[in-house]
Structures are given as C-alpha cells and as structure tokens.
Amino acid sequence: MGVSEQDMMSTAAGLASTGKIPFASTFAIFAAGRAWEQVRQCVAYSLANVKIVATHAGVTVGDDGGSHQAVEDIGLMRILPNMTVIVPADGVETRRVIETIADIKAPVYVRTGRIATPVIYDDRYKFRIGHASILKEGRDVTIVATGLMVHIALGAADLLKKDGISATVINMSTIKPLDEDTLLDSAMITGAVVTAEEHLISGGLGSAVCEVLADKYPCPVKRIGIQDRFGISGPPERLLSYFGLTSQAIAEAAKKAIKARKDCSTTELPRVRTMRA
Amino acid sequence: MESISDVQKLIQIARRVRIQIVKMLHQAGSGHTGGSLSAADILVALFLYKMRHKPNNPDWVHRDRFVLSKGHACPAYYAVLAECGYFVPEELYTLRQLGACLQGHPDCLLTAGVDVSTGSLGQGLSLANGMAMGTRLDGRGARVYVVLGDGEVQEGQVWEAAMTAPHYRLDNLCAIIDHNHLQIDGRVEDVMNIEPLGAKWQAFGWEVQSIDGHDMKQIMEALDQAERTKGKPTMIIAETVKGKGVSIFENQVKYHGVAPNDEELAVALRELAAA
Numbered sequence: 001m002g003v004s005e006q007d008m009m010s011t012a013a014g015l016a017s018t019g020k021i022p023f024a025s026t027f028a029i030f031a032a033g034r035a036w037e038q039v040r041q042c043v044a045y046s047l048a049n050v051k052i053v054a055t056h057a058g059v060t061v062g063d064d065g066g067s068h069q070a071v072e073d074i075g076l077m078r079i080l081p082n083m084t085v086i087v088p089a090d091g092v093e094t095r096r097v098i099e100t101i102a103d104i105k106a107p108v109y110v111r112t113g114r115i116a117t118p119v120i121y122d123d124r125y126k127f128r129i130g131h132a133s134i135l136k137e138g139r140d141v142t143i144v145a146t147g148l149m150v151h152i153a154l155g156a157a158d159l160l161k162k163d164g165i166s167a168t169v170i171n172m173s174t175i176k177p178l179d180e181d182t183l184l185d186s187a188m189i190t191g192a193v194v195t196a197e198e199h200l201i202s203g204g205l206g207s208a209v210c211e212v213l214a215d216k217y218p219c220p221v222k223r224i225g226i227q228d229r230f231g232i233s234g235p236p237e238r239l240l241s242y243f244g245l246t247s248q249a250i251a252e253a254a255k256k257a258i259k260a261r262k263d264c265s266t267t268e269l270p271r272v273r274t275m276r277a
Numbered sequence: 278m279e280s281i282s283d284v285q286k287l288i289q290i291a292r293r294v295r296i297q298i299v300k301m302l303h304q305a306g307s308g309h310t311g312g313s314l315s316a317a318d319i320l321v322a323l324f325l326y327k328m329r330h331k332p333n334n335p336d337w338v339h340r341d342r343f344v345l346s347k348g349h350a351c352p353a354y355y356a357v358l359a360e361c362g363y364f365v366p367e368e369l370y371t372l373r374q375l376g377a378c379l380q381g382h383p384d385c386l387l388t389a390g391v392d393v394s395t396g397s398l399g400q401g402l403s404l405a406n407g408m409a410m411g412t413r414l415d416g417r418g419a420r421v422y423v424v425l426g427d428g429e430v431q432e433g434q435v436w437e438a439a440m441t442a443p444h445y446r447l448d449n450l451c452a453i454i455d456h457n458h459l460q461i462d463g464r465v466e467d468v469m470n471i472e473p474l475g476a477k478w479q480a481f482g483w484e485v486q487s488i489d490g491h492d493m494k495q496i497m498e499a500l501d502q503a504e505r506t507k508g509k510p511t512m513i514i515a516e517t518v519k520g521k522g523v524s525i526f527e528n529q530v531k532y533h534g535v536a537p538n539d540e541e542l543a544v545a546l547r548e549l550a551a552a
Contacts, residue, residue: 002444007437010400014407017342017385017393018415022407038400038434046385046394 005035009050013042016049021102028054028070028111032077043107044080051101052077053110057087058198059226059243060115060148060236069231074146075203077109078176084129085176087111087197087205089150090120093173096127104129113198115236117148120171132179134186138166141254142186145196146172146205149224152240153196155247160254167254178208184217192257193221196250198240201225220260222253278332278361281325287493290360291321292552295522297356297369299545302536305373308381309349311519311532315457315490316350316424319515320357322496323422332362335389339417342392342408346401347426347455348382349534355379355388363390399432401425402452406441409450409510420504423452428460431469436481442510443482450510451503452483455490457519461533478512490515523548 001008005026012022024031031054032039043050054073061069077085084106088094094112101108120135135150136157145153150171157167168186172179187193193213195206206223213221226243240246281287294317302308324330328341345354352372359366364378371377378387382396393404405423412419429435442450454474462468471477475485484506488495496515503511519533520526523545526537537545 001441002437004434004437004441006400006434007403007406007441010403010434011407011410011438011441013393014344014404014409015411016407017404018408018411019338020411020414037397038403041394041397042400042404048393 005030006038009035009038009052010042012050013046013048021049021051023051023053025053025055027068028057028073029068032070032073032109036076040080044082047082048107049105051108051110053098053112055112056114057111058113058147059231059239060113060198061231062114062236062239063233065233066230071200071226071231072203073111074175074197074199074205075207078203078208082107083176084108084174085111086129086174087147088173089147089171090117092119092121092123092125093127096125097173100127100129111147113148118151120151120154127173130174130177130179132173132182133171134168134182135171136167136169138168139189140165140167141192141194141258142168142170142190143194143196143250143254144170144172144183144205144209146175147198149196149198149245152245152247153250156250156254159247159251165254165258172205175205175208178212180212180216183209183212187213187217187219191219192254192261193219194224194250194253194257195221196224196245198245199225201227220257220264222257224250224253278330280327282497284493284497287321287325290325291318291493292549294321294353294356294360296546296549297359297366298352299523299537299542299549301352301356301369301372303538303542304370306536307373308352308536309534310526310536311459311529312347312350312426312455312457313353314521314523314526315517315519316347316455317353317521318491318493319424319453319455319496320353322493322500324357324361326497327500328422329419332390335363338415339419341419342405342412342421344393344401344405344408344421344423345383345395346405346423347398347429348395348401350426350455351383354383358388358390361390398426398429399434402435402438403441405450405452406438406445406447409442409447410445413447413449420449420451423450425452425454426460427454427456427458427465427471427474428468430454430471430474439478439481439483446508447510448507451500451513452510453513453515455517456514457517459519459528459530459533463530475514482509483512484509485512485514487514488516490517491521522552
C-alpha cells in the first residue's frame with residue numbers, strides 16, 4: 001500500500017466487506033495513531049473483519065526516537081467499541097495469536113515490538129482471546145504484565161522471592177476484553193496489585209486493571225509504565241532502565257503495594273479467598 | 278433487479294426520489310438537502326439502470342457494490358434504496374430518529390443495501406478500492422461504484438486512494454464526483470481550490486469523463502463507457518447543481534446542512550410536482 005496508512009485501513013475494510021480477511025500491518029504509532037479515525041470509522045464502527053497487526057510498539061524501538069515509539073497505542077485502540085486488543089508476550093504466543101484471530105470474525109488490534117525477547121512459552125501453549133495465563137502463583141502480590149514486560153515481571157518475581165515475598169505473575173495478553181476473573185481471583189488472594197507495560201501508565205493495561213478493581217475489588221495498585229511523557233532515542237535495553245521498566249522497579253512497586261495494603265489495616269480488605277493448593 | 282433503460286422512466290423516478298428527499302428531511306428536521314438533491318440523478322442511474330443487485334437478497338455475492346463516500350447525502354441513497362425495494366418507503370420518515378435503521382450517515386450494520394458505513398469524509402474511495410480488489414479476487418465480475426463530493430476531495434486520503442486504484446489497475450471501479458461547487462463554508466474554489474480536477478485525476482492514471490450530472494442519458498452512457506474501459510479505473514466528473522430541482526435551494530450554500538421548513542417544503546413539493 002505504500003506509505004499511506006489511512007488508505008490502507010479503509011482499503012482493508014473494503015476487502016473485508018467482500019469476505020476477505022485482511023491483515024493490515026505497519027508501525028504501531030501509524031496504525032493506531034495516524035490512521036486512528038480510519039480504524040474507528042471503517043473498521044470498529046463498521047465491525048469490519050480487519051486484523052491490524054502493529055509492529056515497533058513501545059520505547060524499545062530504540063534509536064529512532066520518540067516520534068516512532070508508540071506509547072499510547074493500547075489506549076487508543078482499547079477505547080474503541082468493538083475492538084479486541086492483544087499484546088503477545090513472546091514469539092510463541094504471537095504465532096498462536098495470529099492463528100487465533102484469523103478464525104474469528106471481528107476487528108482485532110495486535111501489538112508487537114521490534115526487539116527480540118526471551119521465549120516464555122513452549123509449543124504446547126494454547127492461547128484463547130480474553131484468557132490471561134498465570135505464569136507463577138503466589139499469595140503476597142499480583143503482578144499483571146503484558147508484552148515484553150511479562151518476562152521482566154518474571155524477573156521481578158524472582159527478586160521478590162529472595163525477600164520472602166511470593167508473587168503471582170499474570171500474562172494479560174488480551175487487554176480487551178480483559179480477563180476479569182483471573183485478575184479478581186488473584187487480587188482477592190493477594191490484595192495488592194502491580195501492573196507492568198511498555199506503554200503510558202494512562203490508558204493501557206494499568207488503567208484497564210484499575211477500572212476493574214475500582215469497580216469490583218478495590219485494593220492498592222501500583223502501575224509500572226511510562227509516565228506522562230514521550231520516548232527518546234537510545235539503545236532499547238537502556239531505554240527500559242531509563243523509563244523504569246525493570247524487574248527491580250516492579251519488585252519495588254510490589255513492596256509498596258503490599259505496604260499500602262497493610263496500611264489499610266483499619267479497613268482491612270476482605271481476604272475472601274485462600275490460595276489454591 | 279431488472280435494469281430500467283427507459284430514460285423518461287428514470288427521470289420520473291429521480292423526480293420521485295427528490296420528493297422523498299425533501300419530505301424525509303423535513304420530517305427529520307435536520308440533514309443535508311443540497312448535496313442530496315445534487316446526487317439524486319446519479320444514484321438513480323446507478324441503482325435503477327446500471328448496477329446488478331437484488332433488493333430481496335442484499336447479500337447476493339455477485340452483486341455490484343456501492344459506496345456513498347459523501348455519506349451526508351444519504352437521504353438520496355435511502356430514497357433510492359426504498360425505490361428499489363430494500364425497505365418500505367414509510368421507513369424513510371424515520372430518518373435520524375432514535376432507534377431508526379436510517380442513521381444520519383450510512384450505517385452498514387443497520388440498513389439493508391448499505392455495504393459499508395461512511396460519514397467521515399475522504400474514506401470511501403479507499404473502501405471502494407478494497408471492495409474492487411476483493412471482488413476481482415473472487416472473479417465474479419462484480420463492479421464497484423463510489424460517489425464522492427467535490428469538497429470531499431480536499432481530504433488527503435482521497436489522493437492516497439487516487440494512487441492506489443490505478444496502481445492496482447482496478448478497472449472494475451468507477452468513481453463519480455458530484456461536482457456541485459459548494460461546500461459547507463462556501464464556494465469550493467474560495468474555500469480550497471480543487472481545480473483542475475479532471476487533469477489531477479488524469480495525472481494520477483484515471484480515465485476521466487466529464488458530464489452533466491443531471492442529464493440522465495449522459496450519466497447512463499458514462500457508466501456504460503466506464504464498464505468498457507480496461508486497465509484503469511474511471512472517474513466521472515459530474516457537473517451538478519447543489520439543491521437541484523427546487524429553485525429556492527439551488528446554488529444556495531445555506532442548504533448544505535439545513536432541512537426544509539414547512540414553507541420551503543411546500544415550495545419544493547409544488548415545483549417537483551410540476552417538473
């Protein structure tokens with residue numbers, strides 16, 4: 001389609017209207033940002049069977065800098081009615097996601113990154129839209145992560161273990177519809193939640209988790225993500241550190257969330273569930 | 278449905294469609310009078326003469342496709358769909374009401390005969406390109422028609438799509454510009470000049486035809502000529518009059534987005550009855 005993201009989204013919707021299953025792919029900032037209104041009008045509003053697979057999301061785009069680092073795209077897509085939003089955690093899950101979304105008749109936004117990330121799942125992994133996967137079960141704190149932050153969250157769980165804190169790590173690969181049951185089940189055990197995403201702390205996973213918890217099980221939540229600012233040039237790994245997207249930062253946030261829960265002791269949260277054996 | 282090739286008959290249908298347009302807009306109390314009336318003859322020629330479609334089976338896979346890129350002219354679209362039998366004419370008087378199938382701009386999820394939702398300008402040609410690619414892949418010989426406004430071509434995406442269609446040699450695509458020379462803020466040439474319009478499309482690789490968009494016979498011949506054109510898409514630039522058919526609306530920018538009041542409706546019905 002050339003350098004014409006807006007034309008691409010509407011053209012994809014036209015193809016979908018003739019029964020085809022178009023996959024429209026470009027950088028996340030152009031898929032979700034530049035062509036947002038085309039996605040809204042032609043894809044989401046029309047319920048067109050278009051699969052938007054965005055690449056180069058987040059600050060780990062690296063050297064290209066803030067103009068090319070989408071830190072808003074989850075929010076931009078999540079807010080659209082009819083849109084499903086998925087952020088795979090590794091190569092295996094990405095493959096499963098692509099196979100799965102080709103089989104459903106609905107608009108989908110998939111967010112992928114540029115850099116190579118560790119493989120978390122083996123070939124037996126089964127992905128289901130709207131179903132989070134629990135990678136580690138603990139009783140003290142719930143870490144909900146998405147995308148490349150999942151493996152970083154696993155690192156945080158290891159750090160916490162050294163301090164005698166047991167953490168649940170949830171890979172929330174479907175941001176919308178959010179797997180409320182898995183989130184609430186864990187939050188009811190731990191009473192303290194940390195979210196981790198390579199995205200602004202507003203609008204993305206952290207917001208989605210807070211919306212559910214505020215409604216259904218209020219408890220302390222700490223959000224790890226990019227503060228209210230844009231990205232900058234730099235090597236991807238160093239940018240993750242620069243923006244506080246590290247295992248250490250998640251572990252610290254976890255401790256703060258646990259402390260906040262204890263500080264609420266006058267209005268002790270109901271620990272209605274005990275940890276499943 | 279059966280194609281009507283009797284020019285006089287089509288002219289009479291267009292007159293009926295105009296009557297429905299002013300009546301439904303009056304009933305709705307809001308909507309786009311001028312651009313609906315300017316596009317009426319084009320839509321009648323498309324749906325009653327040219328296009329292969331089945332109102333009793335809107336999803337017929339062999340059907341030709343239509344996109345109203347200037348979605349605000351949907352009163353004309355709806356009146357033509359009712360004329361074809363996609364729904365009963367009484368439905369027209371629910372336009373823009375809460376719970377109505379006939380939304381303020383075309384909605385493919387709610388209205389029979391509407392394939393894609395439009396309303397946000399500049400996107401319809403891209404949609405039509407996608408449909409032309411899709412129907413060509415199916416090899417069923419279906420054609421795709423899209424009507425754009427002249428103010429609408431100020432949108433940048435139109436020119437992205439203008440490149441795409443010739444690039445993919447979409448000769449099953451025919452676009453028509455309802456060139457009525459007025460947009461919401463005034464004369465198109467004063468607001469943001471789009472001329473030379475034909476030369477632009479030609480330069481982008483389109484077969485360009487210029488016609489009188491109110492001459493039924495010319496519209497029919499242009500659509501036939503477009504179907505015979507191979508290797509590239511066709512752009513028909515249809516010279517039209519905004520508000521065509523009702524003297525008080527003709528060439529009046531005010532009636533871009535204003536519906537007739539009681540007195541204006543009376544004038545319109547009188548003139549259209551005598552036409």
